[in-house]
Amino acid sequence: MSLSTYTTTSGFLLPSIHSAPPFFTEQPNPTTQATATAQWSRLILAYARHKKLFILRVEDVETSGSDWDEILRNTRINRKILPGYLSNIMEAMVAQNLAVYEPVKQTRSVLVYWRLPEEWAEVLYDWVISTGQLNTILTFYDITDPPLESLLTGIPISLLRKAISILSKTGRSQTIAIADGEGVRFLARSK
Amino acid sequence: MRRGVGLAAFDRQEQSKRSFAALSSELSRAQIDDLHSQLAHFRTALAHFATTHRESIKNDPTFRHAFQQMCASIGVDPLAGPRKGGWWAELLGLGDWQYELGVQVVDVCVSTREQNGGLIALSELLRFVSKLRGVSGGEITEEDIVRSIKTLHPLGTGYQIVEVDGRKMVRSIVKSLDDDQTTILVIAQEGGGRVVEDQLIRRKGWTRDRARAALENMLLRDGLCWLDEQDERSGRSYWVFSAMQWDV
Secondary structure, eight states, rough: OOEEEETTTOOOOOOOOGGSSGGOOOOSSSHHHHHHHHHHHHHHHHHHHHOOOOOOTTTTHHHSSSTTTTHHTTTTTTTEHHHHHHHHHHHHHHTTTSSHHHHHHHHSSEEOSOOOOOHHHHHHHHHHHHHTOOEEEHHHHHHHOOOOOOOOOOOOHHHHHHHHHHHHHHEEEEEEETTTEEEEEOOOOOO | OOOOTTTTHHHHHHHHHHHHHHHHHHHHHHHHHHHHHHHHHHHHHHHHHHHHHHHHHHHHHHHHHHHHHHHHHHOOOTOOHHHHHHHHHHHHHHHHHHHHHHHHHHHHHHHHHHHHTTEEEEEHHHHHHHHHHHHGOOOOOOHHHHHHHHHGGGGGGOOOEETTTTTTEOOGGGOOOOOOHHHHHHHHHHHHTTTHHHHHHHHHHOOOHHHHHHHHHHIIIIIIIEEEETTTTTTTEEEGGGGEOOOO
């Protein structure tokens, strides 16, 4: 039996370690486990980026049919990552700022940072400029669900808020109360 | 005036091309000469540095550390070079010094293996090596040991530095497998990396305790294998990564 990379139906290239049965078990040897955690974090981030997934839940491995099935399970070798293990990996990712618990004050679901909030802030600002919406008041909905699909389509509101607040620190955004909730206005970069 | 149409235009063009070529080769020759003189200058300065400071570099760990940091910050590896050891290393005699230390590291690792199973704390290794070198060898630091182990790398000795609970340790286990581990490795290689207790009991006549102890040691003590708790047949199997076939 040899271990090789595998391309999933969604076109994601799984690393060869994903076809190694022990990859799905938490390792009692801390050195070995550190390697495994690093591999899993990298895999989760790469897959999230590939499929534009933001939220990873422990439940995603408890029931099949989730968006994450292609990496959390390997049906070719009949293995899946166990919920307790996934939860520990999520904890490690949070500790390294590769993810945050979302919502806060629980540990069963995380928002994965395949782009850091700082990077999202730049993506957001670039989108505003390229769509000519500087100085326009936008609702959050205008950003998360624009008529023309963008990189920001489907971005969770909490992450969007972070990006907006990062931009506000450099005077590039302003949150405004509008009739039906909150809006935001983006401003030209001050010289 | 009409220009560049008649036959004479070809000549004119040819001539200007020739002039430009001459000019450009003259310019690049000047640049090369300049570089040569700079390089010669650098070599002289370096040789001077080496002769003045060779002894300090070899004997004074603080000076050596500063020197190595300087090398790192300007992107120069004092051991690298086209020739054996490199001309920089030859000038300083640092290459020989480093390799000598490497040999001493190997000496200590091999001679303490029976006691420690091929895993030794870096501080302990330093203590042994210092003892081996005697007072005349000059003081050495953990950093020097780490560097020496790196210079051993091209030899494929399998020496590596691992961190166990924040404590740096040097492992030379790859070459120091005991009989039970060798047996396990062989079985693992036959099964694509997978080993279970029952195989060892059935095929090698081991007791369950022996099989379990050997496997758990490889898993927990040596980090030589990984655990699979979802094994369909035995529930708990061990996978020796080095015995698995990886298509990269």
